[in-house]
Amino acid sequence: MSGRLDVVGLGPGREGLVTPEASAVLAAADALYGYGPYLDRVPPREGQARHPSDNRVELDRARAALVAAGAARVAMVSGGDPGVFAMAAAVCEAVEQGPAAWRAIEIVIHPGITAMLALAARVGAPLGHDFCAISLSDNLKPWPLVERRLAAAAQVGFAMALYNPISRARPWQLGAGLDVLRAHLPGETPVIFGRAVAREDEEIRVTTLAEADPAGADMATCILIGTAETRVIPRPGLPPLVYTPRRAPA
Ligand code: SAH
DSSP states (O other), X not given: OOOEEEEEEOBSSOGGGSOHHHHHHHHHOSEEEEEHXXXXXXXXXXXXXXXXXXXXXXXXXXXXXHHHHTTSOEEXXXXXXXXXXXXXXXXXXXXXXXXXXXXXXXXXXXXXXOHHHHHHHHHEETTSSSEEEEEOOOSSSOHHHXXXXXXXXHHTTOXXXXXXXXXXXXXXXXXXXXXXXXXXXXXXXXXXXXXXTTSTTOEEEEEETTTXXXXXXXXXXXXXXXXXXXXXXXXXXXXXXXXXXXXXXX
């Protein structure tokens, strides 16, 4: 078996933020796999098969796409970037665990604009110095590890992007995570909630760590946590500009 599987990042939402390369690959595919709402963002084409799946079955979805990749042009879609808490790693995992023939399949990952970068761009440059990205989901890792990573990142002065902040099955994790951060960072540290960034129902709110309210987040929210150096510049008639200076103090 040979074949090819394209793993495509759709960006955060707006069509203009889909790369031309991603659009071309999607237009040429015979079959598309992915989480249903992401597939709905791809313009329909006659004759193209669509295989939507639930967002909890990534490995099964990756295997199904790898099976199909031998016989047709198959593309797997991800929101944002496929390598950030998304399908590219699931595809690699399926290849590692799967039949030897899958190692002959060409895997081409097409990057996309990930949520934290789309959100950062909307408010200034909050990730303008060193930063990290942490998923608050404890579906695939133990919660105490999330808390250790949050504390370590805060202690060394990383700005942070928090993905998967909350869901119906994980109602308390964001509040607990913010409490960990409050133990290590000043209350006035800027915090940015970005919901549905680059979509029609986008909502962006700049607040502080002391005042950050977990109720302001849902599954479509990315949260940026600044550092002790992050600045908020008020502007008359315009939203504030938030940035983390490129120089950190000694
Ligand atoms: N691969 C995606 C992330 C998948 S994890 C990417 O690179 O963006 C899913 C999480 O991503 C959500 O819980 C949310 O935290 C974040 N997210 C994805 N799209 C978003 C958007 N348009 N606005 C805000 N957050 C988003």
